Amino acid sequence: MSTLTSVSGFPRIGQNRELKKIIEGYWKGANDLAAVKSTAAELRAKHWKLQQAAGIDLIPSNDFSYYDQMLDTAILLNVIPKRYERLAFENQEDTLFAMARGYQGEKGDVTALPMKKWFTTNYHYLVPEVEPGEEIKLNSTKPFDEFNEAKALGILTKPVLIGPYTFLKLARTDQATELEYDKGLVNAVAAVYAEVLTKFNELGAEWLQLDEPYLVLDKEPGDVELFKTLYTKILAAKAGVKVLLNTYFGHIADVYETVNLLGFDGIGLDLNEGREENFEAVAKYGVASNTTIFAGVINGRNIWRNNYATSLGLVDALKQVTPNVAISTASSLLHVPFSTECETGIPVDDLKHFAFAVEKLGELKEVAVLADATEDEKKASAALAANQALFDGTRVATDPAVADRVNGLSADDYVRQPAREERQKLQREALGLPLLPTTTIGSFPQTKEVRAERAKLRKGEITKEAYDEFIKAQIDACIKHQEEIGLDVLVHGEFERNDMVEYFGQNLNGFLFTKNAWVQSYGTRCVKPPIVWGDVSRAKPITVEWSAYAQSRTDHVMKGMLTGPVTILNWSWPREDITHEEQTKQLALAIRDEVLDLEAAGIKVIQIDEAALREKLPLRKSDWHVKYLDWAVPAFRLVHSAVKPTTQIHTHMCYSEFNDIIRDIDAMDADVISFEASRGDLVVLDAIHDAHFETEAGPGVYDIHSPRIPSEQEIEERIYEILKKMDVEKVWINPDCGLKTRGNAETWPSLEHLVAAAKAVRAKLG
Numbered sequence: 001m002s003t004l005t006s007v008s009g010f011p012r013i014g015q016n017r018e019l020k021k022i023i024e025g026y027w028k029g030a031n032d033l034a035a036v037k038s039t040a041a042e043l044r045a046k047h048w049k050l051q052q053a054a055g056i057d058l059i060p061s062n063d064f065s066y067y068d069q070m071l072d073t074a075i076l077l078n079v080i081p082k083r084y085e086r087l088a089f090e091n092q093e094d095t096l097f098a099m100a101r102g103y104q105g106e107k108g109d110v111t112a113l114p115m116k117k118w119f120t121t122n123y124h125y126l127v128p129e130v131e132p133g134e135e136i137k138l139n140s141t142k143p144f145d146e147f148n149e150a151k152a153l154g155i156l157t158k159p160v161l162i163g164p165y166t167f168l169k170l171a172r173t174d175q176a177t178e179l180e181y182d183k184g185l186v187n188a189v190a191a192v193y194a195e196v197l198t199k200f201n202e203l204g205a206e207w208l209q210l211d212e213p214y215l216v217l218d219k220e221p222g223d224v225e226l227f228k229t230l231y232t233k234i235l236a237a238k239a240g241v242k243v244l245l246n247t248y249f250g251h252i253a254d255v256y257e258t259v260n261l262l263g264f265d266g267i268g269l270d271l272n273e274g275r276e277e278n279f280e281a282v283a284k285y286g287v288a289s290n291t292t293i294f295a296g297v298i299n300g301r302n303i304w305r306n307n308y309a310t311s312l313g314l315v316d317a318l319k320q321v322t323p324n325v326a327i328s329t330a331s332s333l334l335h336v337p338f339s340t341e342c343e344t345g346i347p348v349d350d351l352k353h354f355a356f357a358v359e360k361l362g363e364l365k366e367v368a369v370l371a372d373a374t375e376d377e378k379k380a381s382a383a384l385a386a387n388q389a390l391f392d393g394t395r396v397a398t399d400p401a402v403a404d405r406v407n408g409l410s411a412d413d414y415v416r417q418p419a420r421e422e423r424q425k426l427q428r429e430a431l432g433l434p435l436l437p438t439t440t441i442g443s444f445p446q447t448k449e450v451r452a453e454r455a456k457l458r459k460g461e462i463t464k465e466a467y468d469e470f471i472k473a474q475i476d477a478c479i480k481h482q483e484e485i486g487l488d489v490l491v492h493g494e495f496e497r498n499d500m501v502e503y504f505g506q507n508l509n510g511f512l513f514t515k516n517a518w519v520q521s522y523g524t525r526c527v528k529p530p531i532v533w534g535d536v537s538r539a540k541p542i543t544v545e546w547s548a549y550a551q552s553r554t555d556h557v558m559k560g561m562l563t564g565p566v567t568i569l570n571w572s573w574p575r576e577d578i579t580h581e582e583q584t585k586q587l588a589l590a591i592r593d594e595v596l597d598l599e600a601a602g603i604k605v606i607q608i609d610e611a612a613l614r615e616k617l618p619l620r621k622s623d624w625h626v627k628y629l630d631w632a633v634p635a636f637r638l639v640h641s642a643v644k645p646t647t648q649i650h651t652h653m654c655y656s657e658f659n660d661i662i663r664d665i666d667a668m669d670a671d672v673i674s675f676e677a678s679r680g681d682l683v684v685l686d687a688i689h690d691a692h693f694e695t696e697a698g699p700g701v702y703d704i705h706s707p708r709i710p711s712e713q714e715i716e717e718r719i720y721e722i723l724k725k726m727d728v729e730k731v732w733i734n735p736d737c738g739l740k741t742r743g744n745a746e747t748w749p750s751l752e753h754l755v756a757a758a759k760a761v762r763a764k765l766g
């Protein structure tokens with residue numbers, strides 16, 4: 001028997017984002033639901049056939065989704081809050097979209113389910129909400145329909161579902177429901193999965209994959225029991241169909257022994273992230289005789305070519321423990337772009353180093369074939385030789401000057417002088433700001449007009465000069481408006497930027513850009529991260545001219561606006577030949593140059609956004625510091641440590657879930673931080689209080705993700721709530737995040753209310 005190949009999941013948005021386009025068309029009323037369904041079916045068929053053609057044995061189905069697979073799982077289990085059911089849509093799809101995006105129309109008015117990041121990825125899932133007394137039952141035929149659809153095409157797929165443990169751990173349940181964890185809810189959920197298993201058995205499925213990424217997290221009391229209870233019940237229903245328990249994004253060493261004893265037919269292990277721990281566990285506890293280990297060797301999180309020699313070594317090592325080894329992707333391929341085929345802009349010599357989803361299918365198959373080959377066959381293998389050559393040659397653009405600069409850094413470069421308390425005094429004098437200073441996060445609405453002008457420049461329809469004049473006029477108008485409504489610290493509005501990461505990448509050495517390498521971020525939204533292709537340095541000043549221009553147009557303080565090194569790396573495809581730490585240092589030095597140039601150009605307040613700092617916080621608490629914060633936080637300090645004491649450094653984060661790393665945030669040693677806070681419950685303020693947080697802070701006073709205009713009184717109340725927990729001297733007043741995605745119609749009145757509220761509170765404080 002040759003080695004089995006298995007794909008955990010495939011991108012569903014389509015090579016040219018066909019799914020995005022047809023679904024958005026449906027939302028706008030440009031096409032009907034039937035058109036959406038037919039495009040969806042075409043995409044599924046295309047993706048299955050691609051995998052079949054690549055020789056993949058276990059091809060996933062039900063990895064398709066109109067929006068999100070967590071949401072699909074909620075609907076499958078009938079976990080649909082009453083407020084959505086009350087809308088009484090005829091189609092399940094419309095209920096699904098209402099849960100995903102909210103609904104406002106003739107049937108009612110409901111907000112969407114909350115969205116959260118899927119583990120350490122930039123993919124967002126919808127958080128299911130289990131209402132007390134919810135009737136859990138099998139409520140959808142989607143997994144079966146898609147299985148049958150593939151079967152009709154002659155492809156026997158492996159259906160994939162998010163497992164019950166991950167589902168329950170990520171779903172929101174109220175306290176009463178939580179108490180029922182061991183009774184009603186757990187039994188009911190297990191019963192539905194058992195029913196699904198039985199059904200697939202009848203339909204003739206050979207394998208069923210249950211994804212349990214939550215298993216790679218630290219366990220809370222009761223977690224292992226919960227897992228065992230669920231799977232004991234589910235596996236009892238197992239007849240012919242084999243069950244693959246799939247894990248990814250880390251290791252399951254702490255529960256491997258338990259998992260191994262439960263009688264799964266397959267256990268999927270991530271051999272990229274958590275490789276050593278997973279290996280140790282397998283070596284220590286062995287593998288049950290009827291269980292196949294699915295060795296996740298093809299990275300689903302990055303786009304560099306697989307190193308076959310390394311993968312084969314891993315497979316060989318596993319084979320020392322068990323003969324039953326299959327080869328798999330380490331996670332779903334959802335998190336990588338579709339195919340390198342469209343990237344005609346990248347020289348072939350560079351492009352050959354990358355494998356997107358389609359190319360990864362080829363890698364998976366080749367590794368499997370080589371795993372079965374004799375030593376002689378391996379020696380004669382052209383595929384292996386070609387792969388080896390990729391790693392023997394130069395893979396990236398290196399620059400000795402960058403390496404020298406990094407090696408020349410000393411401990412002092414990471415420390416800003418004098419201490420923050422002293423700086424804050426000096427800055428207060430130098431900047432002359434009132435108590436409760438008002439500001440915004442940087443961007444102002446990117447209107448159609450702004451985007452159209454950028455498109456014209458790209459297509460060569462207007463000159464760079466004409467474009468720059470246009471942007472200057474935007475800046476002028478934006479400044480005037482900010483002055484009129486009375487904001488204290490102004491911004492230029494970021495009209496010249498397409499995206500906060502790509503814009504910087506385009507102006508740094510060491511980056512490559514793709515044309516069509518889209519990855520789903522949430523729903524129909526996709527992102528196109530740049531590739532770190534070599535050593536990074538700053539080619540020339542990036543933002544200085546714009547900021548200096550803006551400052552020249554006003555007597556107010558103008559805030560310079562930069563993206564921080566950790567965020568740039570986290571939202572790019574990182575190199576694999578050097579560590580993330582090393583790459584972040586290079587980026588930090590490049591942004592440091594920009595900071596110092598901004599300062600020299602007369603900019604007194606500089607904001608360095610770290611919107612994605614928390615995203616890559618390791619999943620296991622014991623790794624937080626050693627594997628991440630211990631270098632990510634110093635990298636931020638490296639960016640700003642050389643500025644004058646009077647230059648005020650701000651940072652911004654798009655979330656407020658940092659209670660548990662509050663001291664690390666403070667250790668970034670910024671003078672001011674703004675963060676999203678209006679949707680959350682403000683528990684972070686308690687943490688700020690308890691930790692004696694030193695950084696001045698602006699907890700967002702209104703939600704910019706909604707077109708709603710907050711009233712002055714509402715904001716005033718919010719400010720008083722903040723003042724209950726924070727020293728008034730340390731409080732800033734600002735919205736939650738940048739205003740880029742908003743319209744001018746709601747932005748300006750909202751900001752007027754914000755300024756008025758701050759003034760009212762100041763007056764009362766006397």
Ligand code: GLN
Nearest residue numbers: 441442443609611654738
């Ligand atoms: N300065 C950026 C803006 O205002 C920050 C964006 C973000 O935090 N995601 O758009």
Ligand code: ZN
Nearest residue numbers: 653654737738
């Ligand atoms: Zn933000």
